[in-house]
Amino acid sequence: MGNGKEITNVSKATIGRLPAYLRYLKDKESAGEKTISSTAIAEDLRLNAVQVRKDIAVISSVAGKPKLGFEIRDLIEDINKFLGYDNVTDAVLVGAGGLGRALAGYGGFKNYGLNIVAAFDKNPELVGKSLNGVQVFDTKELPKLVRRLNVLIGIIAVPGSEAQEVADELVAGGVRAIWNFAPAHLILPPDIAVKNEDMAASLAILSKRLAEILYEEK
């Protein structure tokens, strides 16, 4: 999950673009290409070439070569390292309903350095079951088990009305980062990292863009 050295003030915007670069570069590598220019990346990903070069400068030690560009292999390695995809971090999932099941079933997380070690649900029918190899425990066990497993990341996939309570229990168990998929605003201590996956917000932004597009062509 990245080591101390790399924790310079890299902007959220840059970090958010890195996974897209990584996917793109892997595609190029699979296609047999060896080098890539910032101009090419920018064009394909609809970004600004200077932005791409700056992003690369932040995470990469190797310099690009005029006329040639960057070594794809090097870039992939640097991004993987920066994002901490080499070493996996454990996480727990709370909520084994529809979305929770989908998240547990999504095998891709391990590639992103995340390993879901346990799931929790308060529904007795789900407790004891296993979601894609992840065992479901009773939510009552949450703080105790999280502490014992020494887990730092909690994923919340419960209804909005239960999210705050779950978040409190995660924090009580020692979790330091919360990935919140519930439609709820969580009140948390300042030394806990939170990322809200607010579907309503995303949809609102998409809808407004759509409305703009339709309006413009009228």
Added chain:
Amino acid sequence: MGNGKEITNVSKATIGRLPAYLRYLKDKESAGEKTISSTAIAEDLRLNAVQVRKDIAVISSVAGKPKLGFEIRDLIEDINKFLGYDNVTDAVLVGAGGLGRALAGYGGFKNYGLNIVAAFDKNPELVGKSLNGVQVFDTKELPKLVRRLNVLIGIIAVPGSEAQEVADELVAGGVRAIWNFAPAHLILPPDIAVKNEDMAASLAILSKRLAEILYEEK
């Protein structure tokens, strides 16, 4: 989905905060409160009070009253109207696997002005089935059916390798906005609205914040 009148240049940042305001205000209303100040909203939602007032100014016609604040009822009505939650827009879902099923099963979308009218999958075993009342069709039927249903929004929940193809078919069917949950960068005409739900990007940002927090307290 908002009407022409409201399509001024409201920033994406503001639009993204509106759903959070709405949830918060509904909570307050349920708790029996009648008015709310921007200072109170800002404190509870960990925002800046000026920002809250500016956001409100953009979407609301009614003015706040010094010493009192804003009428909660009015604000809720204005945000609902601005976000177009009153009138529902149809959408199709492509991919009836784990995530697709979770999205189809998520009843909340209707509250957000989105109505999933059909799902598609290329897996014959899923075709003909129904996900929470949403019928699954063969992906082959996609362009034809999308056009016939006159659907403007497509939700992509297929593996990354299939996302571009699906996007092309959605566009061919007349879709004008794409909500992309697949880990893939889509190449699309400029007059198509896209919102990428990039889980890897979200996780990267959360992980870096966690790393920072852990680093600081060392």
Added chain:
DNA sequence: TAGATTGTTAATCGATTAACAATC
């Protein structure tokens, strides 16, 4: 009245984009 709160203008901050010399 006194004080909390609004609405708005100005200042700051952060991120993107433009310009351009250096270089392979």
Added chain:
DNA sequence: TAGATTGTTAATCGATTAACAATC
């Protein structure tokens, strides 16, 4: 050499925050 491309400095853009008079 000529030209594509890099790396960096400066300019621009957009969003957040600070300052403050108006007002209920």
